[in-house]
Amino acid sequence: MTVKRNTWQREAVREALDSRDGFVSAQGLHQGLRDAGSHIGLATVYRTLADLANVGEADSLQSPEGESLYRACASTGHHHHLICRNCGLTVEIAATEVEVWAKKTASDHGFTDARHVVDIFGLCPACTAASA
């Protein structure tokens, strides 16, 4: 059995991620931890986030600029996101309608083992008001 050790670093990343309500980059989370007085290493943050994502404890997606972002989501099952491109505020979206469409579209063309990327980026109400 693969042993999974409990280090304060791993816990620090989990907590830091939980304390945020939007998606964050590894570097952003690392900066936040350092600002809070932690001496955690950047490589560790990268490793831990990637691991949490694999295990399913965190969701990850790529920003339009190609940066990997992470988030500790409330809902456990498969879902998508509506993200503010300015402040990162995120709304979790469950859309059966889109799930069905994606599956049907793939099979209609004979594609197998299909996965989909469905994200909506916009300006949240607050940011919209602020930029008006």
Added chain:
Amino acid sequence: MTVKRNTWQREAVREALDSRDGFVSAQGLHQGLRDAGSHIGLATVYRTLADLANVGEADSLQSPEGESLYRACASTGHHHHLICRNCGLTVEIAATEVEVWAKKTASDHGFTDARHVVDIFGLCPACTAASA
């Protein structure tokens, strides 16, 4: 007014892109051009692809690994893609259903200036058969 010059490089990129039926990376296209004997520079390929994408002559998306891929699409309007993650084969998809959903989802949550990323990655029929 900004003038748009016709260089053999620009034409070479256009042709190389047209000759492919799947999405390609800038480096991949550059390599193909070099292999065909062209002496075009890598920076030029990057610039031209980005430009063709802005003008609308090419579509672009990010691979799951975060690399920018380009393609000269047949349909001119807004559409999405069903892509074979193995050979790159691409099927253009027009899904009014999803367009409506995306717009409604964003406005329902007060988000403005919303854009969406909708792509399906799978194995095309040929690649599915080959890996069986």
Added chain:
DNA sequence: CCCGTAATGATAACGGTTATCAATCCGAGA
């Protein structure tokens, strides 16, 4: 033709991410 300037391309720089590897320390077993 001429010439102003857009375009090119070799190369350096950039930004995010991963690999290295010696030092650290977690935790199963004694």
Added chain:
DNA sequence: TCTCGGATTGATAACCGTTATCATTACGGG
């Protein structure tokens, strides 16, 4: 509680895709 093997860490170098630089080339309106 103590030990010790190996998982984990972190400073740093390396990696890789992409963009910035800037001297040189060459498109194209006049």
